[in-house]
Amino acid sequence: MRHNGKPVILASKLSPSLISVSERSCALVVCSECGTWKSIKRGMVTAHRGPHVPGADAWPAEFRPSPPRCPGSGQRVRVDLSAQEWRQRLADASREAGLRRATRVIPRPKPPVARALVQVAAR
Template sequence: MAITSAMPATTAMPTAKKRPRRTHTKRVSHLPAIKLSQIPPSDIDLRDPLKAVLHCRNCNTWCPITGMQGREQKLVPHHTGKAGEEPPIRCRNSNRLVEFDLTLPEWHQTLADAHKDTLSRRPTNVLRKPKVQPAPAVSQIASQQQADDDGDGRTLWLVREMGWASTQRAVRDTDARRMQRPDGQAPAEGPVLPLEPADLDGYAKRQAELGETYRPRCSAGTA
């Protein structure tokens, strides 16, 4: 005689139920009633008064209000989780009374005022300050001075001075040609400007002193 073992039947785990629109239970929560004047106007939807819903702060979901045509209005019994997916945990705000201490026009006006207040608190465009270039460090200044070298050990200012000395005679010749008066009527007389230093010896001495002054700088630049 063959003995067959029966497989144990697997029972499905209960899940949260869909929230009813209306309920006929007489149970009332022991928690104090929710007054409309004490909650934000955006936490309740009265656009269709017979299908009013309220934002339950305990489970952070929208919950229908039952008894809109009766003497008591309260939140329908509901679970905290999503219907058909999460465990059936009963919300503590189930069957909690809702006190309508505001009329429908007063709720509409309160909602409009809150919307205007939200728009007035929106941030304006921020004007950013212009970015200021920071001062270079001492090491950067030293590296820049090294970069100013022309490659053969001479600094650029020395190269410019040597270039000016090589063209000084040509410049003087050009200035002398400019001073030559063309043929024709002489221009009006004016003050005579000196073309050469009045004291040639003092001028030469001054140039020699300047050369002695710049010589240590040239030596430091080529070091």
């Protein structure tokens, strides 16, 4: 498989939530084009088909056209992080997200409900 010609993505530049590095298996990455998890083999995102064409669900299954190849296939990704480093980055990022303050909800008064026509006529 050839690469897709786009510049190499460094694992250290990606958000730690968009990549998964393990000692036991190949690294996984979220495809930048279709947003699904794909494995990295030989330094590239494995070939896969992209999201279904809009409106494809309207076709019966036997006539439904198969989605085209995802342009994120063959994206070069250099995994320049060890599994240990990636776990540390993920832990730091989730701790930072947990410290963020929630937005305060300001309740607004509800407008008065208009009387029904039957109630107005009864007066």
